[in-house]
Amino acid sequence: MIKKLIIIAVAFFLCSCSMQQHYSKIDTIIKSGECDRAVDLMAESKSSYGNNARLIFLMDSAMVHLECGNYDQANKFFHEAEALGEKLWTESLSRHAISFVSNDLVLPYAGEDFERALINLFSALCYLRVGEYDEALVECRRLDTLLSGYNTEYNDKNIYKEDAFGRYISGLIHEAAGELDDAYIDYYNAFMVYSKDYTTSYNTSPPSFLAEDLLRTADKVDRFDEAKRLVPNYLTKKYRPEALPKNTGKVVLIHLNGKSPVKKENKIVVPTPSGPIGIAFPKYVVNTPECRSSRLILKSGSKTFKVNSEIAQNINSIAVKSLDDRKVRVIAKTIARAVAKQLAIKTISAAATDKHDKSNRRLVEFFLNTANTLLLERADTRTWRTLPGEIYICRIFVPEGDYTAYIKKCGGTPAKIEQVRIKAGETRFLLFNSIY
Numbered sequence: 001m002i003k004k005l006i007i008i009a010v011a012f013f014l015c016s017c018s019m020q021q022h023y024s025k026i027d028t029i030i031k032s033g034e035c036d037r038a039v040d041l042m043a044e045s046k047s048s049y050g051n052n053a054r055l056i057f058l059m060d061s062a063m064v065h066l067e068c069g070n071y072d073q074a075n076k077f078f079h080e081a082e083a084l085g086e087k088l089w090t091e092s093l094s095r096h097a098i099s100f101v102s103n104d105l106v107l108p109y110a111g112e113d114f115e116r117a118l119i120n121l122f123s124a125l126c127y128l129r130v131g132e133y134d135e136a137l138v139e140c141r142r143l144d145t146l147l148s149g150y151n152t153e154y155n156d157k158n159i160y161k162e163d164a165f166g167r168y169i170s171g172l173i174h175e176a177a178g179e180l181d182d183a184y185i186d187y188y189n190a191f192m193v194y195s196k197d198y199t200t201s202y203n204t205s206p207p208s209f210l211a212e213d214l215l216r217t218a219d220k221v222d223r224f225d226e227a228k229r230l231v232p233n234y235l236t237k238k239y240r241p242e243a244l245p246k247n248t249g250k251v252v253l254i255h256l257n258g259k260s261p262v263k264k265e266n267k268i269v270v271p272t273p274s275g276p277i278g279i280a281f282p283k284y285v286v287n288t289p290e291c292r293s294s295r296l297i298l299k300s301g302s303k304t305f306k307v308n309s310e311i312a313q314n315i316n317s318i319a320v321k322s323l324d325d326r327k328v329r330v331i332a333k334t335i336a337r338a339v340a341k342q343l344a345i346k347t348i349s350a351a352a353t354d355k356h357d358k359s360n361r362r363l364v365e366f367f368l369n370t371a372n373t374l375l376l377e378r379a380d381t382r383t384w385r386t387l388p389g390e391i392y393i394c395r396i397f398v399p400e401g402d403y404t405a406y407i408k409k410c411g412g413t414p415a416k417i418e419q420v421r422i423k424a425g426e427t428r429f430l431l432f433n434s435i436y
Contacts, residue, residue: 022041022045025041026038026041026042026060026064026386027436030067030436031436035064035067035068035069036068038064038067038068039065039070042057042060042061042064045057051108052105052107052108052109053109053382054084054108055081055084055085055108055109055111056109056111056382056383056384056385058077058081059115059386060384060385061077062074062075062077062078062081062122062123063386063387064386066122066125066126066433067433067435067436071126071127071129071130072126072130074122074123074126075123075126075127078119078120078123078126079123081119082116082120082123085115085116086116088108088109088111089111104379105378105382109380109382111384112322112383112384113160113322114315114318114319114322115383115384116146117143117146117147117160118315120139120142120143120146121139121140121143121163121165121169123139124139124140124143124166124169125254125429125431127139128169128173128254128429129429133173133176133177136169136173137174140166140167140169140170143163143166144162144166144167147162147163158322159201159322159324159325160321160322160325161193161197162193162197163193163313164193164194164197164198164206164312164313165312165313165391167186167187167189167190167193168186168187168210168312168393170186171183171185171186171187171190171213171217172213172252172395172427172429173427175217175427176250176426176427180220180221181221184214184218184227187213187214187217188226188227190206190210191210191211191214191230191231192230194206194207194210195230201317201321202314202317202318202321203317204311204314204317207312207393208235208310209310209394211231211232211235211236212235212238212239213395214230214231215231215235215239216239219241246424247399247424248399248424249397249398249399249400249422249423249424249425249428250395250396250397250398250426250427250428251296251298251396251403251420251422251428252394252427252428252430253294253309253394253395253405253407253417253431253432254391254393254429254430254431254432255294255309255391255392255407255434256390256433256434256435257289257291257292257294257389257390257391257392257435258287258288258289258290258292258316258389258434258435259287259385259387259435259436260315260319260384260386260387261284261285261287261316261319261320261383262284262381262383263282263283263284263285263323263379263381263382263383264283264284265280265283265379266280266281266282266283267279267379279377280377280378281327281330281379282323282330282379282380282381283323284316284319284320284323284383286319286320286389287389288316289390290410291409291410291412291434292390293392293409294308294309294392294394294407294408294409294410294434295307295308295309295394295407295408295409296308296396296405296406296407297405297406297408297414298396298398298403298406298420299404299406300398300401300403303401305396306396307396308394309392309393309394310392310393310394311390311391311392312393313390314389314390315388315389315390315391316389316390319383386435387435388435399422400422400423400424401421401422402419402420402421402422403419403421403422404416404418404419404420405417405418405430407432409434417430417432
């Protein structure tokens with residue numbers, strides 16, 4: 001039995017090294033702009049992920065296709081990932097008994113709660129890019145339903161209760177479709193979640209233009225007084241309904257920036273006469289992006305329009321806070337596993353030695369505890385590593401016309417995004433990715 005577990009531990013170690021190399025290759029290839037090679041590498045690496053990390057393979061594949069502009073293909077992977085994530089999350093806890101023998105790495109990775117929620121969010125972004133706004137709205141609703149389910153399961157004790165950015169995107173889509181009552185409700189809820197949960201937990205305040213969007217739609221659906229009670233007075237005073245020019249269209253830039261955090265192992269080892277006893281649990285390590293600002297520039301002939309983006313989703317903070325939020329559950333399970341292993345080790349050592357030979361029994365226990373602590377007690381450090389660390393957003397109203405869209409990051413040289421044709425009353429969504 002012990003030999004088998006040691007073989008499993010060695011296999012996990014080798015697999016971990018292999019995946020580190022895989023992500024290094026993906027980073028290098030995408031940075032060089034060779035998207036076709038990145039897509040091919042993902043397909044070739046399917047077996048490297050293994051069955052227990054199939055969800056991560058699906059999510060990584062989706063993000064690589066998104067990076068490469070293959071939005072339909074990305075959504076195929078997102079939908080498959082959504083179905084698998086739901087299945088793994090809802091399956092019976094009785095199937096997790098094997099993790100008490102070794103560690104959580106022997107189980108299929110079901111994803112963090114926020115990771116499964118972000119599947120729907122990024123699927124919505126893919127639909128926005130191909131102009132399928134109804135489908136994007138469906139994904140926003142699925143995101144909201146998913147988080148509501150978590151709230152029910154955890155008795156409203158989880159920190160990631162609602163997604164303010166998803167609410168705001170939903171509001172933008174409803175407003176683009178002329179569904180102003182629905183747009184107002186989404187803007188209202190987004191502003192409320194940003195002002196309370198996001199500001200407190202993730203240090204992410206409502207984007208400055210969200211207040212204007214909320215008040216504008218509130219004005220049109222006769223709910224201005226209600227909106228005023230939510231929006232700070234100094235912002236309400238700035239609102240001017242006549243300030244928006246007529247015959248304009250709206251351009252929304254969504255900027256994915258920086259790499260998401262990675263999980264590292266925390267291990268506590270306690271020496272005992274029977275050998276060292278250890279418990280291991282994961283923690284997130286944040287890689288703060290070098291550049292944390294951007295500006296959208298639209299040029300049409302001699303006319304130039306500019307607007308600064310603002311952070312709308314701090315995935316780094318959401319990841320760290322979400323893991324901290326369930327740390328008690330993680331550590332409780334880890335301690336329970338350590339107790340179960342101790343009982344198993346005592347049983348094995350008793351069976352392997354003469355009942356009168358206490359010195360040999362202690363020696364066997366010492367060896368087994370040492371082997372367990374060094375080789376088997378491992379934290380589950382699997383995570384969705386192709387996510388961005390932050391999402392920025394900006395929006396601007398411009399007259400009808402043909403424009404060249406640029407993004408300027410941290411005062412650098414503007415980079416061209418694409419050519420866009422804007423019609424009055426139309427909303428166009430742009431996506432720029434600087435994860436790599």
